[in-house]
Amino acid sequence: MARNARAGRGAVVAEGGVRTPVGDGSFIELDGVEKVFEVRRKAGFLRRERHEVRAVDGISFRVARGEMVGSIGPNGAGKSTTIKMLTGILTPSGGRLRVAGVDPSRERTRLAHRIGVVFGQRTTLWWDLPLKDSYRLMHRMYRIPDARFRENLDRCVELLDLADLLDTPVRQLSLGQRMRGDIAAALLHDPEVLYLDEPTIGLDIISKTKVRQFLKDLNEERSTTVLLTTHDLTDIEQLCRRVMVIDHGRLMYDGALAGLHEAGESERVLVVDLDRELPPITVESEGPLRARVLRTEGPRQWLALPAGASVAPLVARIAAEYPLKDLSVREPDIEDVIARMYAARPHPAA
Template sequence: MPFIELEKLEKVFTVRRRAGLLRREKKEVRAVDGISFAVERGQMVGYIGPNGAGKSTTIKMLTGILTPTGGRLRVAGIDPARERTRLAQRIGVVFGQRTTLWWDLPLKDSYRLAHRMYRIPDARYRENLDRCVDLLQLGDLLDVPVRQLSLGQRMRGDIAAALLHDPEVLYLDEPTIGLDVVSKARVRDFLRHLNAERGTTVLLTTHDLTDIEQLCSRVMVIDHGRLMYDGELAGLHAVGESERQLVVDLERELPPITDVPGARFVRSEGPRQWLAFPATASAAPLVSAVAARYPLLDLSVREPDIETVIAKMYGGTRDERRESLM
């Protein structure tokens, strides 16, 4: 059996809105609308979409926080809503916008609480803690109150807390949001190591396509509660005809760069120019061509954002797509 299995899963919220001075009307909002997919044990899957698409609602149903309105859901053969306590021993959850750590206590005290709460055997707890501290570079932070940690430090602390009881599946909801480049790299390296060494199943929601590109072999796109794409990231870029951008900083202001094969001039501001190229293509030939022909100071590659990819896949604006799905 698949480790995670969803069949026509639905979640409908009832929203009350004022419709006059003394009258209110009820409206149903379908946050998740008939989603079906299966995830095998040990897979790392990206679950992406624009804000309000239904990603976090899906994660909350997978953990048992929310009860589905309809459909069927199983994680390791368990119904999360009916057996939430039993399932909690087998899953780990990290919400990027919220922390499970105790705000005024040193980081190590939050880990001790998790030790007791999950009833982790002492030897197993020490082994897992040492491993997480080493790989996530938390050694100097264990005695620091959580409120004094930076966002990147706290996020690494949250990930460690979610893994102390050896969960079989890890749900990550925006784990790199707001992190600097170094912190993102550490989190990605750790997740890659965790999956390779322990075979932990990972379901990752993010707005950063680089997270998906570096970690996941499979990506699912959700928009307005419906599963719009399920496959490889390269296939998503191909279907959406998405583009990356090469941002070029020159020594001085020059005419638009239009003589680099495979690149399209987008715009310029003084000595800075933007070139677009297919997201499925390598940036290396473009970088070499620009460096060989122009006085270059710096350059960077920008990934397409989720909104742009989805808009190109299905056409129209976000509001137009919403109407087409209703």
């Protein structure tokens, strides 16, 4: 693991994280991108003072064509603002940003034919029209060839289970149904990149499963580049090999999902059941048997060891020296890992 300033100040970059230098042909390129908003705050009975809020603070990363990358962060971390700059909705306050070699804010119309966007809490569908009429309007707006439109629509309808919903006005759809409808709408023109901002928010388990499987198939079969922002870590675990952790507009981590455990200094827990109550198991503070006893309760003892360490040497020693009855390994919870990363990071002053 290494630290790399190009990934954002203080970001931890695991192998497989920030992959490529400027100008290498990466599909998405951000270099020191910033977004500053000016807000007015009440400072007296009739006075208001101007303050700057840095929603995005010097983020740099690359996304290769066909890659599926997850972005995690609390509310206000800068995830959605970054997506809006990538689509051209917002203009960066500083830095360099390119999507397919295009500056999104300057060539938004040109780029619109190459990207698809789904905002979980907003819809691109026409509220009072049946779902199929929204798709027909997009057919005309994007000037999609008839054969291509029918092929893409049929595929989305089948894989997202939309056949029984096409004649239903959008306002009558449930949140899960509308979300599936929005994803289909974003893909009718065969975008090269798909931005997903909280695509499974508020969905039931069945709808989430359908959406995740569809996105996985889309990425594998058509090599569609996907940038996913979410609070649901199951989305990341099931879809993405690479994850970026963002907090206060800065990139804290960029790399493989498994590397988060090392970056967050997480621990696995070995639960040991002996055939009788004994003093705490003797462990080492260093070396291959490094561990620490968390607690004991009768014949049961809990031992913690680094998440990246093998439990085999420790288990072999315990089995050889203690009357072992049973044992189990509890893997670290990724939500706890990320929470610890947030808690350990000093927050910039407002």
